[in-house]
Amino acid sequence: QLQLQESGPGLVKPSETLSLTCTVSGGSISSSSYYWGWIRQPPGKGLEWIGSIYYSGSTYYNPSLKSRVTISVDTSKNQFSLKLSSVTAADTAVYYCARHPRGVTTILVWGQGTLVTVSS
Amino acid sequence: DIQMTQSPSSLSASVGDRVTITCRASQSISSYLNWYQQKPGKAPKLLIYAASSLQSGVPSRFSGSGSGTDFTLTISSLQPEDFATYYCQQSYSTLLFTFGPGTKVDIK
Numbered sequence: 721q722l723q724l725q726e727s728g729p730g731l732v733k734p735s736e737t738l739s740l741t742c743t744v745s746g747g748s749i750s751s752s753s754y755y756w757g758w759i760r761q762p763p764g765k766g767l768e769w770i771g772s773i774y775y776s777g778s779t780y781y782n783p784s785l786k787s788r789v790t791i792s793v794d795t796s797k798n799q800f801s802l803k804l805s806s807v808t809a810a811d812t813a814v815y816y817c818a819r820h821p822r823g824v825t826t827i828l829v830w831g832q833g834t835l836v837t838v839s840s
Numbered sequence: 841d842i843q844m845t846q847s848p849s850s851l852s853a854s855v856g857d858r859v860t861i862t863c864r865a866s867q868s869i870s871s872y873l874n875w876y877q878q879k880p881g882k883a884p885k886l887l888i889y890a891a892s893s894l895q896s897g898v899p900s901r902f903s904g905s906g907s908g909t910d911f912t913l914t915i916s917s918l919q920p921e922d923f924a925t926y927y928c929q930q931s932y933s934t935l936l937f938t939f940g941p942g943t944k945v946d947i948k
Contacts, residue, residue: 759937767884767927769937780935783841816883825931826874828895830883 722747724817724831732811732838738804742817742831749798750775755820757827758791758802760813768813772820773800807838842866842930844940852948859915861943863928868908872932875904875913878942879924888913889931915945923947 728740742756749756757772771781773791781789790803804811815836819829843866853859863873871891876884886895888904891911901916915922928940 757937766941767929767939769939782936823934825929825934825937826886826889827876827884827937828886830885833883 722819722829724819724829726815726817726831726834728834728836730835730837732807732836733840734808734838735806738802738807738811738836738838740802740815740817740834740836741799742801744798744800744819749793749800750795753822755822756793756800757818757820759816759818759827759830760811761816761833762810762813770802770804770815774822809838812836812838841936842869842933842938844928844930844938846926846928846940846943848943849941850944850946852946853918854948855918855920857918857948859918859922859945861913861926861928861945863906863911863913863940865909865911865930865932869930869932871907872930873904873906873911874929874931875902876927876929877922877924878927884927887926918945 723745725743732738755772758770771791773779773793788805793800814833816833817831818827820827845864847862873891875888878884887898892904903914905912925942925944927942930938
């Protein structure tokens with residue numbers, strides 16, 4: 721059974737870069753059928769898609785975050801990662817990693833989520 | 841960009857009630873509409889895809905309808921485990937996920 725697990729610092733200082741990794745188990749990140757994505761949810765608020773990556777490294781991002789976001793993949797470790805630069809308190813959120821079929825924006829598999837707080 | 845709205849933003853209901861949540865898209869999205877359920881502290885769970893197709897394992901009391909710009913999620917007989925927040929999401933765009941703001945269903 722496919723499982724996704726987010727990891728990374730739970731506290732990041734303003735203006736610094738938020739870095740998270742999602743480890744995929746029970747399946748291969750190199751599957752040609754899926755993209756791997758990041759979604760976030762500020763406390764008490766709704767869901768915001770950040771971006772997605774294919775195992776080949778092809779990416780697409782939410783235009784509202786594109787200038788600050790980098791998503792990368794490491795197929796040897798079965799992981800993909802998120803970097804969000806110049807963070808502010810508005811970036812405080814639960815960050816989820818997820819999998820969706822290639823060419824389909826429907827999420828069937830989610831990680832459990834990890835809370836990242838931006839504070840000095 | 842396609843914008844999604846939901847109504848109501850919250851509702852109170854009793855076990856056994858029929859509950860209806862509405863989602864509207866800012867432009868026609870055909871039937872490219874998903875519904876997710878999220879419980880506190882948990883990741884969202886896909887309930888309905890393609891506007892009316894029930895995801896495997898989801899109880900049949902959940903149903904979805906609509907096309908174009910207007911969509912509905914119905915819970916025919918609300919159960920205790922259904923108290924949660926529900927989000928719609930357009931899947932018309934293959935390059936951009938857009939979620940609605942959510943509808944919280946709580947106990948009356």
